[in-house]
Amino acid sequence: GQNIDQPTEMTATEGAIVQINCTYQTSGFNGLFWYQQHAGEAPTFLSYNVLDGLEEKGRFSSFLSRSKGYSYLLLKELQMKDSASYLCAVRDYSSASKIIFGSGTRLSIRP
């Protein structure tokens, strides 16, 4: 089976940097996704990692270590609009068309 863990809530300051961690256990890792979800809205795709290392996309970066079953999402130059939930999700070889979501990390940005 699969298990995904991420912190329930985090708080950070506008203009600062925040790192949201995700650990996972899976029998056949085949990719990790990060989604952003604003309150009352649908999740939107942020990033995808399948190989070890850092993927940078503007203010957002995502890192993956397959040997450690670990990923993080790094948000730089935080803005108030970054207040949202961030969902970590993993795809497994045994279920190529399905991905499993973590419960999400609710990030609050304070001025």
Next chain:
Amino acid sequence: DAGITQSPRHKVTETGTPVTLRCHQTENHRYMYWYRQDPGHGLRLIHYSYGVKDTDKGEVSDGYSVSRSKTEDFLLTLESATSSQTSVYFCAIQRQGGTDTQYFGPGTRLTVL
């Protein structure tokens, strides 16, 4: 924008009544999914489809059925709604090729009284 619409967007119904939620896509994707989202549980897969008339169960399929008679439409039916099915329901499509990323519709908020 992945060209996904859901209807209705909001619904209030009573226990024991049948409910059907519709997901419509405009981009001809093969894979479609139904999830429910509840506080503390994240997104959980109910059913998914890998083609017309081809469907399979997810982790929380009890009490739900689905149908896909056309590529563009994926229906989720609650045969006899219960209060435990009060939730937000999201439909998703998967864009094949590359990362095979899932993209979500706007969601349907269902309240069962």
